[in-house]
Amino acid sequence: MSNRSTDWSAVAVVGLCLTPGCYEGGVFVGQGAPPGDAADGGTTEGDSGQASEDSGGSDGEPGDDDTSPLSPAPRVVRLTHEQYAASVRVLVDLPEIEELAAAFRPDTNEGGFFFQNNAESLDVDDALWNDYRVAAAAIAERVAEDPAVVATLLQRLDIDALDDGVVAPILLRLFRRPPTPSQLDAYAAVFADGSTHFPESSAGLAGLRLVLETALQSPHFLYRIERAQEIQGDDIVLDGYELAARLSYFMVGGGPDDALLAAAADDALADPDEFRAQAERLTQQPGARAVVARFHDLLLESERLDTIAGSLGESARVESAMFLEDLIFERDGGWRDVFTSTTTFANDELAAIYGVEPAGPGFGEVQLPPDRRGYFTHVGFLASYAHGVDPDPILRGAFLLQRIACESVGAPPNDVPPLPEIEPGQSNREAVVAHTEGEGTTCQACHQTRINPFGFALENYGPEGRFRTHEGPDGDIEIDSVASPLIDGVPTEVSGGVAMMDVLSQSARVHRCYAEHWLEMALGRSISPAEAEPVLALAEASQQGAGVVELMVELTQTRVFGYRSTEELP
Amino acid sequence: MNRTTRRTILRGAGVGLALPFLEALAPRDAKAGGGLVDPFAIFFRQANGVAQQIGSGPLGAEPERFWPQQEGILTPEGVAGRTLDELTDWLDRLLVVGGINLDEFGYGDGHASGAFVGLTAAEPVVAGAGASAEANGESLDRRIGRELNPDGRDAWFLHAGITTGYLGGACISYDGPGDRAAPITRPLSAYSLIAGAPADQIEALIARQKSVNDLLMDEFAELLAEPALSGGDRDRLADHRDRIRDLENNLACIASDEALAEVSEAQSPGGEDYDEHDGDQVLRVVRAHMAVSTIALSCGFTRSVAIQIGNGLDNFTIYRHPETGEPMENFHFLSHRRLSGTSEGPTIDGSDLLHHFVDRQHAQTFRYLLEQLDAVQLPGGTLLDAGIAAWYNDLATGPAHSIENVPWVLAGSAGGVLKQGE
Numbered sequence: 001m002s003n004r005s006t007d008w009s010a011v012a013v014v015g016l017c018l019t020p021g022c023y024e025g026g027v028f029v030g031q032g033a034p035p036g037d038a039a040d041g042g043t044t045e046g047d048s049g050q051a052s053e054d055s056g057g058s059d060g061e062p063g064d065d066d067t068s069p070l071s072p073a074p075r076v077v078r079l080t081h082e083q084y085a086a087s088v089r090v091l092v093d094l095p096e097i098e099e100l101a102a103a104f105r106p107d108t109n110e111g112g113f114f115f116q117n118n119a120e121s122l123d124v125d126d127a128l129w130n131d132y133r134v135a136a137a138a139i140a141e142r143v144a145e146d147p148a149v150v151a152t153l154l155q156r157l158d159i160d161a162l163d164d165g166v167v168a169p170i171l172l173r174l175f176r177r178p179p180t181p182s183q184l185d186a187y188a189a190v191f192a193d194g195s196t197h198f199p200e201s202s203a204g205l206a207g208l209r210l211v212l213e214t215a216l217q218s219p220h221f222l223y224r225i226e227r228a229q230e231i232q233g234d235d236i237v238l239d240g241y242e243l244a245a246r247l248s249y250f251m252v253g254g255g256p257d258d259a260l261l262a263a264a265a266d267d268a269l270a271d272p273d274e275f276r277a278q279a280e281r282l283t284q285q286p287g288a289r290a291v292v293a294r295f296h297d298l299l300l301e302s303e304r305l306d307t308i309a310g311s312l313g314e315s316a317r318v319e320s321a322m323f324l325e326d327l328i329f330e331r332d333g334g335w336r337d338v339f340t341s342t343t344t345f346a347n348d349e350l351a352a353i354y355g356v357e358p359a360g361p362g363f364g365e366v367q368l369p370p371d372r373r374g375y376f377t378h379v380g381f382l383a384s385y386a387h388g389v390d391p392d393p394i395l396r397g398a399f400l401l402q403r404i405a406c407e408s409v410g411a412p413p414n415d416v417p418p419l420p421e422i423e424p425g426q427s428n429r430e431a432v433v434a435h436t437e438g439e440g441t442t443c444q445a446c447h448q449t450r451i452n453p454f455g456f457a458l459e460n461y462g463p464e465g466r467f468r469t470h471e472g473p474d475g476d477i478e479i480d481s482v483a484s485p486l487i488d489g490v491p492t493e494v495s496g497g498v499a500m501m502d503v504l505s506q507s508a509r510v511h512r513c514y515a516e517h518w519l520e521m522a523l524g525r526s527i528s529p530a531e532a533e534p535v536l537a538l539a540e541a542s543q544q545g546a547g548v549v550e551l552m553v554e555l556t557q558t559r560v561f562g563y564r565s566t567e568e569l570p
Numbered sequence: 571m572n573r574t575t576r577r578t579i580l581r582g583a584g585v586g587l588a589l590p591f592l593e594a595l596a597p598r599d600a601k602a603g604g605g606l607v608d609p610f611a612i613f614f615r616q617a618n619g620v621a622q623q624i625g626s627g628p629l630g631a632e633p634e635r636f637w638p639q640q641e642g643i644l645t646p647e648g649v650a651g652r653t654l655d656e657l658t659d660w661l662d663r664l665l666v667v668g669g670i671n672l673d674e675f676g677y678g679d680g681h682a683s684g685a686f687v688g689l690t691a692a693e694p695v696v697a698g699a700g701a702s703a704e705a706n707g708e709s710l711d712r713r714i715g716r717e718l719n720p721d722g723r724d725a726w727f728l729h730a731g732i733t734t735g736y737l738g739g740a741c742i743s744y745d746g747p748g749d750r751a752a753p754i755t756r757p758l759s760a761y762s763l764i765a766g767a768p769a770d771q772i773e774a775l776i777a778r779q780k781s782v783n784d785l786l787m788d789e790f791a792e793l794l795a796e797p798a799l800s801g802g803d804r805d806r807l808a809d810h811r812d813r814i815r816d817l818e819n820n821l822a823c824i825a826s827d828e829a830l831a832e833v834s835e836a837q838s839p840g841g842e843d844y845d846e847h848d849g850d851q852v853l854r855v856v857r858a859h860m861a862v863s864t865i866a867l868s869c870g871f872t873r874s875v876a877i878q879i880g881n882g883l884d885n886f887t888i889y890r891h892p893e894t895g896e897p898m899e900n901f902h903f904l905s906h907r908r909l910s911g912t913s914e915g916p917t918i919d920g921s922d923l924l925h926h927f928v929d930r931q932h933a934q935t936f937r938y939l940l941e942q943l944d945a946v947q948l949p950g951g952t953l954l955d956a957g958i959a960a961w962y963n964d965l966a967t968g969p970a971h972s973i974e975n976v977p978w979v980l981a982g983s984a985g986g987v988l989k990q991g992e
Contacts, residue, residue: 072800074800074802074803074806075796075798075799075800075803076793076799076803076806076807078806103756103759105752105753105754105755105756105759106733106739106740106752106753106755107752108738108739108740108750108751108752109734109738109739109750110704110738110748110749110750112738120802120806121750122806123752123806123809123810124806124809124810124813125724125751125752125809125813126723126724126763126813127724127752127754127759127760127763128752128813129810129813129814129815130759130762130763131759133779134762137775186785186788187785190781190785193781196781197774197777197778197781210778210781210782213778213782214781214782214785214786217782217786218785218786218789219786219789219790219793219807219810220789220793222810223807225793227796227798229798303732303734303735306847306886307885307886307900387908387909387910387911387912387914387915387916389909389915389916390914390915392910392912392914392915394912395912421914422914431914432914568798568800569800569801569802569803570800570801570802
C-alpha cells in the first residue's frame with residue numbers, strides 16, 4: 001500500500017532523526033518506477049517531460065493509447081458505510097439513514113490505505129453483521145410505518161398497488177441490477193411471508209417491510225459484485241450494470257440512479273460517449289461534492305485541524321471546506337490551483353492573521369496578501385504543523401514530502417537523542433539544522449535534502465500561520481526561508497512559501513501523486529507500478545491545469561476504471 | 571464449554587441481570603474462583619507511558635509517582651502517594667509486573683513498538699516511518715477469543731475516543747500480521763450483540779431473523795459457487811456467512827433496566843452532545859464498555875475483551891484536571907512535557923504532575939472494572955477471581971517514550987493460577 005494516514009508527531013518524537021538509508025527511492029508515487037523513469041524512481045532531471053511523452057493522452061483522450069497491464073482486483077467488494085447510506089437513499093431518502101450507518105462499527109485503516117475503502121480489508125465481523133441486521137430492521141420499520149414514505153416510494157417505483165409487484169423494482173435499485181428469476185421468486189415468497197411476522201399490518205405493508213429487511217442484509221446489496229468474464233482484447237469487459245455501479249460509486253458515492261440503470265439496461269454505457277455523458281451528468285449531483293470533500297479530507301488529513309488550539313481549529317476547518325468546494329465546483333479549479341489560488345474564505349479571526357479586512361460577519365471571500373498563495377499557506381495547514389511558539393519545519397516538510405510529493409521516508413532509528421532547546425540568538429531553523437543536519441550523522445541523509453527544505457521554505461509563517469520576517473524572544477532574529485526542496489528529484493532553490501507553491505504547482509511528481517491518489521480511491525486498491533499510463537495521463541492533465549471535476553471525469557474514461565484484468569487474484 | 575445459553579444473575583454495580591440463579595446450573599467440575607465461568611481475559615490499554623521516576627527530562631528529574639515503594643507484598647503504605655494507591659482496596663487481588671522491556675523490538679517510534687507489540691509480542695512490520703507500520707502477529711486477545719470463544723464468536727475489541735490518526739487509530743488488536751481487528755465504539759452496540767433486541771421484541775425477532783437468514787444462506791451459497799471468485803473474495807464472503815446467526819443463543823443475558831440506562835446514556839458516540847475529545851466523556855464510554863463486557867464475560871458470550879482509548883498517540887483526548895475540571899493539554903503533549911508532540915517546543919509547567927493525574931484517571935477507570943467484575947457473585951468467589959483483568963501501557967515513561975519497564979497491572983487469578991498481592 002502506498003498511502004497512509006500519517007501523523008508525523010511520532011517521527012519527531014524520536015528526535016526527528018531518520019536513517020542514512022531513509023531514501024527508499026522516489027518511487028513511482030510510492031511503489032516503484034514507472035516506465036521511462038530513472039532507476040532511482042523518477043526523481044531525475046527531465047522527469048516531467050518524460051511523463052508527458054509517456055502519457056498517451058496528447059489528443060485529450062486519456063487512456064486511448066494505454067497498453068499497461070491491469071492489475072487483478074477483487075470481484076466482491078463490500079460497501080463502505082458512507083456507500084451503504086447513499087445506496088439506501090437511492091430507494092428511500094430518509095434522514096436517519098446516515099445516522100444508522102454512522103453507528104456501524106468503524107472500518108480499520110489497514111496497510112496504510114487512508115481512503116478507508118481498501119477492497120481487500122472491507123470485511124464483516126460479528127459486530128458489523130449485527131449492525132447490518134439492526135439497521136435493516138430499523139429502516140424497514142421506518143418505511144412501512146410511515147404512509148407518506150410508502151406513498152413516495154410507490155410513486156418513485158411507478159407502482160399503483162402495494163403487492164408483490166414491488167419486489168422487482170426494489171431489488172433492481174438495491175442490487176444494482178435486475179433480479180434473476182430465482183431471486184424474484186425468493187423475494188416474492190418473502191413478501192407473502194410478511195403477514196406471518198407482522199400480523200398487525202396490512203399484507204402489503206407487511207410484505208414490503210420484510211422484503212426491505214431481508215434485501216438490506218443481502219450480499220447482493222452489501223457487496224458490489226462483478227461477475228463479467230467476457231474478454232475483449234487484453235481485458236475483461238464489464239457489463240452495463242457493473243459499469244453503472246463503478247461510475248456511480250466513484251462519482252457520487254452511492255448506487256446508480258434510475259437514469260444510469262436505464263442506460264445499463266439499454267447497454268448504452270458501452271458507448272464511450274454515453275459513458276462520458278453519464279459521468280459528466282453525475283458531476284452535477286450533490287454526491288459529487290461529498291466525494292470530493294471526503295477525498296481531500298483524507299488526503300490532507302483535515303482531522304489534524306482539530307488539534308489547533310481554541311476556536312482557530314474550527315475556523316480553519318470551515319475555511320478549508322469552503323475554499324476547496326468553491327475552487328473546485330464554482331471555479332473549475334484543479335490541483336494546480338490549490339497551490340496558487342490567491343483567494344480564500346475567512347472570518348474575523350482568520351482575516352486578522354492574514355492581515356486583511358474581513359469580508360463581513362462570518363465567513364466571506366477574501367483576497368490573500370502577496371505573502372500567501374494556496375492551501376498550504378493557509379492557517380489550517382501551517383498551524384496544525386506547529387507547536388506553541390514555533391512552527392515545526394520538520395512536520396510541515398515531512399507532510400509535503402510524503403503526502404504531496406509521494407516520496408518515501410524510511411523508519412527512524414531507535415534511541416535518537418531528543419532535540420535540544422533553542423539556544424539564545426539561535427533561530428528555529430538553526431536549531432533544527434544543528435540537530436538534524438550534522439555532517440555524517442544518521443539524521444543528515446533524510447533531513448538535509450529531503451524533509452527540512454520543504455519546511456524551511458515556510459519558516460516565514462509562525463505557529464499560528466501569521467506571516468513574520470523575524471523571530472525570537474525579542475523579535476530580532478531574521479528568518480531565512482530560502483531553501484532547496486527536492487522538486488521532481490532536483491534540489492530547487494526557492495525563497496519562501498509563495499515561491500515554493502509556484503514550483504510545487506508545476507511539479508510533475510506532485511501531479512502524479514495526486515492522480516494516483518484519485519485512482520486509489522476510485523478503485524479501492526493501490527495502483528501497481530505497471531499501471532503507470534493512466535496515472536501519467538491524468539497527471540499531465542492536472543499539471544496542465546485541468547479542474548478536479550474534469551479530472552474525475554477523465555479518470556472514468558481510463559481502461560483501468562472501465563475494465564477488469566483477465567488475471568484473477570489468487 | 572458452551573455457556574451461552576445459561577441464564578445468569580449478576581449483582582451490584584449497575585450490572586444486575588435477571589433470570590435464574592447460576593448456582594442451579596453449576597457444573598460438577600467447578601474450578602477455583604467460581605467455576606461457573608471459564609477463565610477469561612480483559613485488557614485495558616493506556617498510551618503514552620506513566621509518570622514514573624526519570625533522571626532527566628524537559629522538566630529535569632522527576633520523582634517516582636507510579637510504582638510501589640518496594641518490590642514484594644503490596645501494602646497500602648507502599649503505594650501511598652503513587653498512582654497505584656487508587657487501587658488500595660484491591661491490592662490483595664493485584665499482580666503488579668515491572669521490568670517488562672520491549673527492547674527486543676528495536677524501532678525508532680516507541681508508540682509503534684508499544685502499541686503493536688503490546689498484545690502481539692511480534693516486531694512491527696515497518697513499511698516506512700511510524701504511521702506506515704503494522705503489527706506482525708495475532709494479538710493475545712484475538713488468540714484467546716479464537717481458541718476459546720463459543721460458537722466461533724469474535725473476541726471483543728472495544729474502543730473509546732477518536733478512532734483515526736496515528737498508527738491507523740485502533741491499533742492494538744490484530745487477527746494476524748497486518749490484519750487489524752475492527753473496534754466496537756458504542757457500548758449499546760456491544761450490548762446489542764448479546765441481547766439482540768429489547769426483551770419485548772426478541773421472540774418475534776428470533777422468528778423473523780430465522781426466516782431472513784435462510785434466504786441469506788442460499789444467496790451466499792449461490793455466490794460462493796461463482797467460479798471466477800478469488801480466494802480472498804471467497805474468504806470475505808465465507809467470513810460474512812459464518813457471522814450470520816440465529817438469535818436464540820443471544821438471550822443468555824439481559825441487563826437490568828438500570829444497567830441498560832447507564833449503558834445507553836454513555837451510548838453517546840455519534841450523538842449531538844458527545845465530544846470524543848473530552849476525556850471525561852471518553853472515560854465514561856470506557857466504563858460503559860466495561861459494564862457491558864462484564865455481562866458478556868459472565869455469560870461466556872466472549873472470553874476475551876480488549877479496550878483501547880484514542881489512537882496510537884492518544885493525542886486527541888483532552889483529559890480534565892481533577893481539581894478544576896478544566897481541560898488539560900492533549901495527553902500526548904503532556905507526556906512529552908511540551909506543547910508539542912515532538913522533542914521540541916516550549917515545556918508545559920507541571921506537566922509531569924498532569925501526566926500523573928491522567929494515570930490516576932486510568933487507574934480509577936480500571937478500578938471501576940474491578941468493581942464490576944467483583945460484583946458478580948459466583949459460588950466460591952466472584953467473576954474477577956475467574957479471569958484476569960490487565961491494565962497495561964504502550965510505553966514506560968512520558969518524555970523519553972521509553973519502552974523499558976512498561977507497567978502491567980494484573981487483577982484476578984484466572985481461577986487460582988496467578989499470584990496476587992505483590
